[in-house]
Amino acid sequence: MLVQSSLSEVLKAREELYSRTNWTDHTSQLQNRVKGEDLSLYFVLTESEIIGIKETIRLHVSTTPYYLSLSSPDDPNCPIRKMIVPRSEEAVLSSEESSDPLDEERLSPVRGLTHMYPNRVLLFSNHSCSVYCRHCMRGRKVSSNEERMEKGDLEKAFEYIRNHPEIEDVVISGGDPLNLADARIEWILSELNSIPHVKICRLGTRNPVTLPFRITEALCKIIETYNNDKLSIFCNTQFNHPKECTKESKEAILRLLKAGVSVGNQSVLLKDINDDEETMLSLHKKLLEMRVRAYYLYDPELIPGSRGFRTPLARGIEIVEYMRGKIGGMGIPQFVNDLPGGGGKITIAPNWYLGYIPKTRQHVFRSAVTKKIHLSFEPVDSTKESYYPVLSEADLEKLGL
Ligand SMILES: *Cc1c(COP(=O)(O)O)cnc(C)c1O
Numbered sequence: 451m452l453v454q455s456s457l458s459e460v461l462k463a464r465e466e467l468y469s470r471t472n473w474t475d476h477t478s479q480l481q482n483r484v485k486g487e488d489l490s491l492y493f494v495l496t497e498s499e500i501i502g503i504k505e506t507i508r509l510h511v512s513t514t515p516y517y518l519s520l521s522s523p524d525d526p527n528c529p530i531r532k533m534i535v536p537r538s539e540e541a542v543l544s545s546e547e548s549s550d551p552l553d554e555e556r557l558s559p560v561r562g563l564t565h566m567y568p569n570r571v572l573l574f575s576n577h578s579c580s581v582y583c584r585h586c587m588r589g590r591k592v593s594s595n596e597e598r599m600e601k602g603d604l605e606k607a608f609e610y611i612r613n614h615p616e617i618e619d620v621v622i623s624g625g626d627p628l629n630l631a632d633a634r635i636e637w638i639l640s641e642l643n644s645i646p647h648v649k650i651c652r653l654g655t656r657n658p659v660t661l662p663f664r665i666t667e668a669l670c671k672i673i674e675t676y677n678n679d680k681l682s683i684f685c686n687t688q689f690n691h692p693k694e695c696t697k698e699s700k701e702a703i704l705r706l707l708k709a710g711v712s713v714g715n716q717s718v719l720l721k722d723i724n725d726d727e728e729t730m731l732s733l734h735k736k737l738l739e740m741r742v743r744a745y746y747l748y749d750p751e752l753i754p755g756s757r758g759f760r761t762p763l764a765r766g767i768e769i770v771e772y773m774r775g776k777i778g779g780m781g782i783p784q785f786v787n788d789l790p791g792g793g794g795k796i797t798i799a800p801n802w803y804l805g806y807i808p809k810t811r812q813h814v815f816r817s818a819v820t821k822k823i824h825l826s827f828e829p830v831d832s833t834k835e836s837y838y839p840v841l842s843e844a845d846l847e848k849l850g851l
């Protein structure tokens with residue numbers, strides 16, 4: 451039942467929840483998850499959040515006590531809170547939105563598998579997560595019981611991979627594969643390991659962020675066993691805000707690294723949560739301190755109810771442009787747009803290259819450091835001159851050249 455709590459009631463309820471949770475035990479964290487209208491016990495809710503909780507139909511609402519503890523009980527602008535608590539915008543659907551904007555279902559030859567790129571597939575391993583992120587682009591699958599992947603479904607997916615020798619790289623995502631039991635994870639990894647042409651396995655998981663205690667020694671042992679000469683295991687996680695970079699998260703990442711797993715980050719660009727230069731820079735600096743390399747920065751998908759999260763396309767480009775020069779290259783994500791309708795991912799980079807001057811064989815660049823124009827030369831024997839956009843006299847004049 452939805453209640454309206456005062457700040458002192460909320461603080462008391464939080465304290466009680468934290469003390470009855472066996473904090474570092476991931477099963478206790480999951481048992482004590484806060485779901486649906488019970489969120490009202492742990493936040494002083496705004497009108498918009500009350501509507502959001504009442505009218506959200508798209509996705510489960512749930513958070514671990516750990517992730518809840520990172521959020522503000524009384525500040526509705528808290529970035530962590532915005533990823534946990536639905537707001538009224540989430541219940542507003544627009545005609546340009548779709549529950550499957552990437553056409554993953556059409557590109558699915560067997561249940562739970564998307565085969566879009568020749569050499570890699572996306573495997574949907576399960577439909578549960580530790581925290582249901584409001585911006586999740588797999589809302590149609592995550593938290594729906596009809597999407598439950600049975601052992602038989604996974605067997606059919608492995609059969610498909612086995613019969614397609616061009617598949618070298620299997621991205622396991624969900625839901626969250628690390629919300630499966632250890633035994634099921636072990637079985638999945640052993641199946642993949644037994645397929646000769648599968649060289650790479652990637653685990654897409656938000657548990658290092660939302661439930662770091664899930665990354666247990668026992669789990670890492672299993673992963674390490676299959677991280678061998680034949681199979682290389684990578685992990686891509688999703689930190690979206692510097693507040694998520696905690697000591698607990700760092701310890702979880704270090705356990706993965708010890709198991710030989712390379713950890714990368716794919717953050718999602720989210721309006722009023724992380725869509726400013728300094729927040730993104732600080733997030734990626736903290737990630738490097740946790741030895742996590744930047745991988746992607748996603749432009750949010752056009753999923754139903756996503757208007758509260760979407761930013762203009764330019765924002766992502768501006769942020770990546772700002773970061774260049776201020777942090778090592780391994781801390782700068784590639785800004786990607788997963789094209790609607792099954793077009794796959796493309797990267798959009800800041801425009802550092804301004805064009806070519808054929809007369810002098812010169813390239814014109816904009817520097818990220820000096821902010822000035824810098825020139826360099828094309829080789830004398832180049833056969834690629836027609837590749838470059840030619841700068842007109844007017845362009846050159848504008849650039850002061
Ligand atoms: C994102 C994605 C992949 C992996 O893409 P990378 O650019 O290699 O990380 C593979 N298959 C599908 C369907 C995807 O959406």
Ligand code: SF4
Pocket residue numbers: 578579580581582583585586587588592624625626655656
């Ligand atoms: S953890 Fe990933 S799949 Fe699960 S709700 Fe969050 S974004 Fe979606």
